[in-house]
Amino acid sequence: MEQIKITVNGKECIGSKGDTILKIATQNGVFIPTLCHFEGVKDYGACGVCLVEGEGLPKLMRACSTVAADGWVLSTETERVKKARKIAFELLMSDHDGDCVGPCSLNCPAGTDAQGYIKQIALGNDTEAVKIVKETNPLPASIGRVCPHPCETECSRSTVDEAVAIDEIKRFIAERDLNAETRYIPEIKNHFDEKIAVVGAGPAGLSCAYYLAAKGFPVTVFEKSNELGGMMIRGIPSFRLDKDTVRAEIDIIRQLGVEFRTGVEVGKDVTIQELREEGYKGFYLAIGLQDGGRLSVPNDDAKGVMSGIEFSVRTNLEGPQKLSGKCVVIGGGNIGADVARTAVRSGADEVHLFCLEAYDEMPMGYGDRTECEAEGIIIHAGWGQTEILAENGECTGIKFRKCVQVRDTENRFAPKFDDSQIESIECSSVLYCIGQKPDWGRLLEGTKVELNPNKTAKADLLTMQTAEPDIFVGGDAFTGQKFVINAIAGGKNGYESVWRFATGRNLTYGRQREYFGINKDKLSDRFIESIPRQTPAASEHNTHSFA
Numbered sequence: 001m002e003q004i005k006i007t008v009n010g011k012e013c014i015g016s017k018g019d020t021i022l023k024i025a026t027q028n029g030v031f032i033p034t035l036c037h038f039e040g041v042k043d044y045g046a047c048g049v050c051l052v053e054g055e056g057l058p059k060l061m062r063a064c065s066t067v068a069a070d071g072w073v074l075s076t077e078t079e080r081v082k083k084a085r086k087i088a089f090e091l092l093m094s095d096h097d098g099d100c101v102g103p104c105s106l107n108c109p110a111g112t113d114a115q116g117y118i119k120q121i122a123l124g125n126d127t128e129a130v131k132i133v134k135e136t137n138p139l140p141a142s143i144g145r146v147c148p149h150p151c152e153t154e155c156s157r158s159t160v161d162e163a164v165a166i167d168e169i170k171r172f173i174a175e176r177d178l179n180a181e182t183r184y185i186p187e188i189k190n191h192f193d194e195k196i197a198v199v200g201a202g203p204a205g206l207s208c209a210y211y212l213a214a215k216g217f218p219v220t221v222f223e224k225s226n227e228l229g230g231m232m233i234r235g236i237p238s239f240r241l242d243k244d245t246v247r248a249e250i251d252i253i254r255q256l257g258v259e260f261r262t263g264v265e266v267g268k269d270v271t272i273q274e275l276r277e278e279g280y281k282g283f284y285l286a287i288g289l290q291d292g293g294r295l296s297v298p299n300d301d302a303k304g305v306m307s308g309i310e311f312s313v314r315t316n317l318e319g320p321q322k323l324s325g326k327c328v329v330i331g332g333g334n335i336g337a338d339v340a341r342t343a344v345r346s347g348a349d350e351v352h353l354f355c356l357e358a359y360d361e362m363p364m365g366y367g368d369r370t371e372c373e374a375e376g377i378i379i380h381a382g383w384g385q386t387e388i389l390a391e392n393g394e395c396t397g398i399k400f401r402k403c404v405q406v407r408d409t410e411n412r413f414a415p416k417f418d419d420s421q422i423e424s425i426e427c428s429s430v431l432y433c434i435g436q437k438p439d440w441g442r443l444l445e446g447t448k449v450e451l452n453p454n455k456t457a458k459a460d461l462l463t464m465q466t467a468e469p470d471i472f473v474g475g476d477a478f479t480g481q482k483f484v485i486n487a488i489a490g491g492k493n494g495y496e497s498v499w500r501f502a503t504g505r506n507l508t509y510g511r512q513r514e515y516f517g518i519n520k521d522k523l524s525d526r527f528i529e530s531i532p533r534q535t536p537a538a539s540e541h542n543t544h545s546f547a
Contacts, residue, residue: 002016002017003015003016003017004016004017004024004068004069004070004071005070005071006021006024006025006068006069006070006071006072006073006074007072007073007074008021008024008025008028008030008032008052008074008075008076009030009074009075009076009077011028011029011030012028013025013027013028013030014028015027015028015068017070018067018128019067019068020063020064020065020066020067020068021052021061021063021064021066021067021068021072021074022034022050022063022064024068025063032050032052032063032076033049033050033076033085034047034049034050034063034064047088048062048084048088049085049088049089050062050063050064050076051063051076051081051084051085051088052066052074052075052076052081053074053075053076053078053080053081054072054073054074054075055073056072057072057074060080060081060084062119063076065115065116065119065120066119066123067120067123067125067128102114102115102156103154103155103156104151104152104154104155104156104164104166105151106154107150107151107153107154108136108150108151108485109150109482109483109485109486109488109489110136110137110485110488110489110492111136111489112133112135112136112137112151112170113132113135113136114151114164114166114170116129116132117129117130117132117133117169117170117173118164118166118169120132121169121172121173126173126176126182127182127184129173130173130174130176130177130183130184131184131186133170133173133174134184134186136488136489136492137207137485137488138206138207138210138211138249138252138253138488139203139206139207139232139246139249139484139488140170140171140173140174140177140249141171141174141175141177141178141245141248141249142203142232142241142245142246142249142484143170143174143484143485143488144167144168144170144171144174145171145240145241145242145245146232146236146240146241146334146483146484147167147170147483147484147485148334148365148367148483148485149166149167150485151166151167152164152165152166152167161532161533162532162533163533164533165533165534165535168534168535168536172536177249177252178245178248178249183252185252185255185256186214186256188213188214188215188216188256188257189216190215190216191216192215192216192217192218192499192502192503193218194217194218194281194282194499194502194503195217195218195219195220195278195279195280195281196212196217196218196219196220196280196281196282196283196284196498196499196502197219197220197222197266197275197280197282197283197284198212198219198220198221198222198283198284198286199221199222199266199283199284199285199286199287199443200221200222200223200230200285200286200287200288200475200477201221201223201228201229201230201250201260201262202229202230202231202232202286202287202288202475202487203230203231203232203475203484203487203488203491204286204288204474204475204476204487204488204490204491204494205221205223205230205284205286205474205475205491206221206228206229206230206250206253206491207487207488207489207490207491207492207495208284208286208474208491208492208494208495208498209221209253209258209491210253210256210258210491210495211491211492211495211496212495212498212499213253213256213257213258214256215495215499217499217502218257218259219257219258219259220258220259220260220261220280221258221259221260221261222261222264222265222266222270223260223261223262223263223264224263224264224265224266224268225262225263226262226263227262228247228250228260228262229243229246229247229250230288231288232246232484233246233316234312234313234316234317235309235312235313235316235335235338236312236338236484237312237315237316237338237341237342237345238316239341239345240338240341243316265441265443266443267440267441267442267443267444267445268441268442271445271446272443272446272447272471273446276470281470281501281502282470282472282498282499282501282502283470283471283472283498284472284473284474284491284494284495284498285443285457285471285472285473285474285477286473286474286475286477286478286487286490286491286494287438287439287440287443287475287477288438288475288476288477289309289436289437289438289476289477289480289481290309290436290438290439291309291436291437291438291439291455292306292307292308292309292310292432292435292436293307293434293435293436293437294435295330295385295388295430295432295434296435297385297386297387297388298387298388299387299388299389299390299395300388302388302390302393302394302395303393303394303395304394304395304427304428304429304430305388305395305429305430305432306429306430306431306432307431307432307433307436308329308331308335308336308338308339308431308432308433309335309433309436311339311342311343311431312335312338312339312342315342315346320345320346320347321346322346322347323343323346323347323348323428323429324347324348324349324428325348325349325350325427325428325429326348326349326350326351326352326425326426326427326428326429327343327348327350327351327352327427327428327429327430327431328351328352328353328354328398328425328427328429328430328431329343329351329352329353329354329377329430329431329432329433330353330354330355330385330430330431330432330433330434331353331355331432331433331434332353332355332356332357332362332363332364332381333362333363333364333433333481334363334364334365334368334483335433335436335481336353336355336364336433337353337364337368337369337371337372338368339431339433340353340372340377340431341371341372341375341377343429343431344375344376344377348429350376350378351376351377351378352377352378352379352380352425352427353372353377353378353379353380354380354383354385354400355379355380355381355382355383356382356383356384356403356406356415357381357382357403357406358381358382358406359379359381359382361381361406362379362381380400380423382402382403382404383400383401383402383403383423384400384401384402384403384415384417385398385399385400385432386399386400386401386422387399388430389424389426394428395427395428395429395430396426396427396428397424397425397426397427398424398425398427398430399422399423399424400422400423400424400425401417401418401419401421401422401423402417402418402420402421402422402423403415403416403417403418404416404417404418436476436481437454437455437456438455438456438457438476438477440455447466447468447471448466448467448468449466449467449468449471449473450466450467454480456476456477456478456479456480457473457477457478459472459473459478462508462511463497463507463508463511464478464490464493464494464497465497465501465507469501470501470502472494472497472498472501473494474487474490474491474493474494475487475490475491478490496511
């Protein structure tokens with residue numbers, strides 16, 4: 001490893017090229033104040049206390065996340081550093097109760113260190129940035145196209161002007177990882193003999209397989225369809241998520257040594273017990289929500305009435321499904337938005353989207369809602385379906401009644417309606433995106449795994465362990481319908497449980513931690529210059545259509 005020399009507070013420090021200032025200084029006995037928690041010395045953090053200043057540096061730098069360059073002369077005791085450190089202390093102590101983790105990371109289901117990878121990109125360390133992202137998200141290029149970016153919702157920069165375009169930055173750096181010459185493949189440092197089986201090759205299953213393989217376990221992923229990717233391939237439309245992007249990221253997982261068996265339905269072609277007899281020591285079940293269910297209103301079997309999942313799968317696997325006349329889409333989530341936009345591209349004369357939630361409370365969020373309206377989709381918020389109108393077995397319209405409450409005071413789903421407010425609309429097709437359920441088939445036969453009334457699996461909320469000790473569950477089949485990033489997070493959490501179980505370790509030790517962010521209402525502008533939010537031009541976005 002190439003050596004470099006830096007000077008910190010007057011002491012010469014020797015370290016390895018690529019190490020951070022903090023790591024080199026600490027290894028050479030130089031103390032740099034920090035409030036972050038470390039395992040030995042970690043290469044990045046978020047408290048903003050470990051600041052240094054040096055000749056030739058344009059601004060104050062964080063010692064924990066700045067890669068050192070040979071010859072730097074640095075100080076942690078200049079007046080400028082002391083003033084900035086004082087401000088950082090005041091912010092951290094202002095109604096702050098918890099670890100020094102940025103609100104962007106706290107609000108990310110996967111806990112991705114946005115501060116860390118953005119800093120590395122700013123320093124030109126693209127590979128290090130990808131490495132940081134992949135510590136919590138092995139599919140960043142795919143996620144960058146479909147994530148609702150809750151990180152930006154809590155971005156502290158919004159107290160000054162606008163949130164940092166975190167998702168766009170992640171998407172930018174992830175594009176680099178798609179090229180074989182520049183992609184990051186984790187170094188496998190350990191090798192375990194315990195074989196692990198992952199059932200389902202959607203985002204949760206792929207995430208679990210990635211981290212297990214990187215840990216050094218032999219992993220086999222069983223997928224009953226003939227292509228990997230789950231709903232990222234079969235459900236999400238191509239204009240939202242280019243399928244070659246998903247396949248490229250799956251190839252990276254394959255390079256880690258993961259074995260994929262497609263066209264194999266566990267429970268039918270091979271049972272869990274048979275896999276146990278083959279030597280598999282742990283199972284992670286992440287089969288998603290493939291069953292679109294029924295609309296459960298009169299005439300819901302009329303021709304032209306179809307679940308949004310079935311419509312999306314047919315479109316992705318068979319090509320555009322021809323629609324004509326008016327189309328009604330039911331469902332205010334991101335799947336509803338995708339299905340409505342797909343209906344526009346499938347030839348419908350008009351597309352109307354109905355949902356129970358009020359306009360500003362639609363689960364799809366502002367971004368998807370804006371995209372829908374920009375494409376001419378007419379949104380009717382606050383309505384619940386009551387009947388499909390049909391003639392000779394074919395859909396001719398649908399009736400709705402006003403929804404006045406979706407959830408009760410304890411946030412449980414408990415809709416209430418005003419039957420005096422009725423609305424009808426003529427249409428030739430209805431695509432509903434509600435009530436998706438897992439289709440377990442015969443997968444659980446011979447096991448003790450229990451199901452909830454909605455057919456999701458019962459399991460411990462922290463460890464995801466079911467009533468069958470070696471079986472763990474994750475993704476939508478455990479949580480119900482969530483975003484892809486939630487499935488990614490569930491996959492990593494499942495990996496942590498499965499490898500611990502397979503090697504006889506405690507499943508809960510060190511995992512029950514709760515974090516609290518800074519109260520942003522107490523923050524001032526801190527003399528920060530207002531800078532416009534940086535985003536790519538619209539032409540740079542993925543605009544693939546079915547045409």
